[in-house]
Amino acid sequence: MTSYNKDTDAIQHSPALSSETSSQLDDTYEAYKNNQTADVDLVEAKKTLRKIDFRILPILFFTYLLQYLDKNGINYASAFGLQEGTNLKGQDYSWLGSIFYFGYLAGQYPGSYLLQRLPMAKFLGFCTLGWGVILMTTPACHNFAGMAANRFLLGLFEATVNPGFVLIISMWYTSAEQPLRLGAYYCTNGIATMFGGLIGYAVGHIKSGLPRWMYVFLIFGSASTVMGIVILLFLPDLPTTAKFLTERQRGIAVNRVSGNRQGVKNKHFKVYQAWQTLYDPKTWILFVMATGAQIPNSALTTFSSMIIKSFGVDTLGTQYLQIPGGAVQFVSLLVGSYICTHWPNSRCLTMTVANIICIIGASLLVALPSNNKWGRLVALWMCYFQGLGFSMSLTIVSSNIAGYTKKQLTGAALFTGYCVGNIIGPQTFKSSEAPGYKSAYIAMLIGYSVKLIAVLVLFAYMWSINKKRDRESASGVQLTDEETKAAVEAGMHDVTEIDNKGFRYIL
DSSP, X not given: OOOOOGGGTTSOOOOOGGGOOTTTSOTTHHHHHHTTTOOOOHHHHHHHHHHHHHHHHHHHHHHHHXXXXXXXXXXXXXXXXXXXXXXXXXXXXXXXXXXXXXXXXXXXXXXXXXXHHSOHHHXXXXXXXXXXXXXXXXXXXXXXXXXXXXXXXXXXXXXXXXXXXXXXXXXXXXXXXXXXXXXXXHTHHHHHHHHHHHHHHHHTTOOSSSOHHHHHHHHHHHHHHHHHHHHHHHOOSXXXXXXXXXXXXXXXXXXXXXXXXXXSOOOSOOHHHHHHHHHOHHHHHHHHHHHHHHTTHHHHTTTHHHHHHHXXXXXXXXXXXXXXXXXXXXXXXXXXXXXXXXXXXXHHHHHHHHHHHHXXXXXXXXXXXXXOHHHHHHHHHHGGGHHHHHHHHHHHHHHHOOSHHXXXXXXXXXXXXXXXXXXXXXXXXXXXXXXXXXXXXXXXXXXXXXXHHHHHHHHHHXXXXXXXXXXXXXXXXXXXXXXXXXXXXXXXXXXXXXXXXXXXXXX
């Protein structure tokens, strides 16, 4: 493959394919070549896809549901005496929200490297087991130091889930199928908000036994431990090792995904792809997007009970009034994912619309008087559209980044921004400003505005490169059949999207 030079002069390019080694070949390359010329009818392809959906998506769905509940357990527990039971003072609770993401940040790059080098499903299964056990030990913490250590370790073990699931989606699904499948598990953020509120409401009626805040961690931790075992038993590491598929269906699964021009998986870490990640503008745009998106996140997770309580709601009300916000997130994710699946190149547009709604909600939180309880509640619920925008940014990694080392490092960069935003966010909730939290609402508005600008810049950058590559193709308009086949083959040789001139970004 010749190097793509004009728009990426500063970026180091892939080694020539003529000097290929086994490290350049995809881990599923043999299955790809053996089935490349096989005739597959539409019925057989749909049957294979259904089997993949029924095995992969339920595992992603329930695991993601639990990790969201687990990391936000302190939000539900805060309504039932967590601060008093663990002797938290002043900004201690805010720091617990940030410390989780220090652990998440510390685990990001080592976790991404291990996801590439190790059998992915096994690694994710053991991480899930680990965080379930850690969560169940939370009731043993009786001071800030103990809670801080617990939260750091929880973040360290949960750091693999988000980037790991993005890689799994790109491993099993075509680019067109990815938004709906990613939305299918990411919508559990909304379900968790509703379900967690119901759990919190139920825990609120426990009148005997342990302090009520402890039950939150025991219930969620036990469920995650069971889920870790399920992952180890039932989630395959690769399409070629999937026992629930026949040998022919494994070949079909690989060939379906080869059309993404990204390959399936390559376990060999490539230094030149690490340099490309560093110099690629998309990496830094995604970092800024994630940081801006997640600064407001603590208002919808760690502090949502406190915010709703500040509107003059009783303790049980702080739990069930989180349910509408969860419903907004759930419905918006499914509708937005459906739109992006059935209308190609609508992902950046969907992110833009969702972000504008969030900006309106944050503006209302800043501007509305404190006695306008229902207006402020609706404004808070509008901000739950942010889940749709962030989920679509994950599909930018799964669909628009090629070269496995580059893909996992770009994902790590995005989630580094995710961590930075979530570390900053809780610190904007100053105990001295309670219950008004004016600084936090202003920070939410700034975060959403920064993300909106980054989305528009990313769209313009990818659109301009697509147009330039179309002009430079043999036809001068679009890829010929030969160029398309060469682009697919390059993807199975772990060529990055920067070097593969047949690659086109999905907008």
